Amino acid sequence: MQQQRVLMISVSAGSGHVRAAEALLEVTPQFHDVHAQHIDVMHHVSRSFKGVYSDFYKHLIQHAPALWAYLYKKTDDAQQTDISTLLRRSIERFCTKDLIRKINEFQPDHIVCTHFLPAELLSREIKQGRMTCPVWVQVTDFDLHNLWVQPNMSGFFAANHEVAFKMRERGIAPEMVHVTGIPVSQVFLQAKQIPNAKQLNRAELGLQVDVPTILILNGGARIGTVSEIAERLLRCNPQLQVISVAGNNPQRLQECQKLATQYPGRLVAIGFSKTIEKLMAASDMVVTKPGGLTSSECLIMGLPMILVDPIPGQEERNGDFLMEQGAALKVHDIAGLDYKVRQLLADPNRLETMRNNMLEMGKPSAANDVLTRVLEKTHAAS
The missing domain is CATH 3.40.50.2000 (Glycogen Phosphorylase B;)
Structure with a gap:
């Protein structure tokens, strides 16, 4: 069987997304013929983008929580075709070209995103035919925000059955929704x-x-x-x-x-x-x-x-x-x-x-369950 290359992608806007990716990386030695790597989006973007995306987020939640609450609800209600959404995506694509190069250098067979930003970026890469490997999304909260719901994904991992229900309500096919919990070390x-x-x-x-x-x-x-x-x-x-x-x-x-x-x-x-x-x-x-x-x-x-x-x-x-x-x-x-x-x-x-x-x-086997699902088709085919 050919070695499978699995890439975990997180964003250090808060430590939780990174810890989830690290938890997935931690269990990969339990799987045979798997080579895994974890990259943080914020290490492969411009300083200005990091300042706006990560540092500004931290500033908002500390000093203007009411404004963050408004933006959270606004983006949750936004449609994929809203002008503000399209403008935000254009800026993200422009500022994350190095990230795409880094992903392509690794040549992954599977990608698991523990933040919605890389999922959103890779959704477009798949749509444009520039990426063919499966991309999966691990939601790291106990509720669902619209930014996690990206097209062209291979599957979604939910913390609980309510999140899974909301995923299906937002148009994700039932067979793509898996209740695993959130990966923890x-x-x-x-x-x-x-x-x-x-x-x-x-x-x-x-x-x-x-x-x-x-x-x-x-x-x-x-x-x-x-x-x-x-x-x-x-x-x-x-x-x-x-x-x-x-x-x-x-x-x-x-x-x-x-x-x-x-x-x-x-x-x-x-x-x-x-x-x-x-x-x-x-x-x-x-x-x-x-x-x-x-x-x-x-x-x-x-x-x-x-x-x-x-x-x-x-x-x-x-x-x-x-x-x-x-x-x-x-x-x-x-x-x-x-x-x-x-x-x-x-x-x-x-x-x-x-x-x-x-x-x-508690879902102590979440990380193992996620990777089992990601690699399932590959192992079945072998």
């Missing part, structure tokens, strides 16, 4: 399966092994910074210990480290973590934004979520889905956060129910 499943994982990871962090633990991944404008959330929870809940993650923000990390000296043995302050799965395994609940990948990771870990400051549009819809399924609670201010944490600590049965709901929804 296998380290999350492995971390959960270690015997006594919670106690072992707490001990490794220097925390007490039998004390309720909450992981803080995000703050927000209305909730407060990570350190402010940690301070409120520690001060008002003496029976609680906290893991705070400041990410790549040195100021926030310094604030958390200073706070840790006031609560010795009860607060672990971490900057950027490459082993977030261990922090999740050590925790009983997490304060976070409902990004598609973070949510999928929490589902696999069975880690109940308290949602703060979701990005209007995709994260709000993700949050709605998770709350409907009994996997998450949402808070609007720090007092509400404190109240809901107290409720969960006082009601272990409710916390366990949320955990079980999450485990039922």
